[in-house]
Amino acid sequence: MSQNYPQLDQATRDELVRAYIAIQQIYEEKGSIPKDSETILKRYQGLLETLGAIHLGLLVASFSIVLNFFIVNYILHLLP
Structure with missing residues (x-):
């Protein structure tokens, strides 16, 4: 990800990953996406x-x- 978006610092990238994981867990709990891949x-x-x-x-x-x-x-x- 650092190669695709070099302008983002490490803290911003970590925050984006945490937000993505949190949103994915919410959708998995609702049943919108399957729990396994x-x-x-x-x-x-x-x-x-x-x-x-x-x-x-x-x-x-x-x-x-x-x-x-x-x-x-x-x-x-x-x-x-």
């Missing part, structure tokens, strides 16, 4: 991993279908 990604990690696995499975399946189509099409055109 859990993010949306961590909260829904299982759901997002499941959706990602389904998405990857569909991608592999569609690639396999297209590849099989090309192989069958190539074989059928080779036959007289």
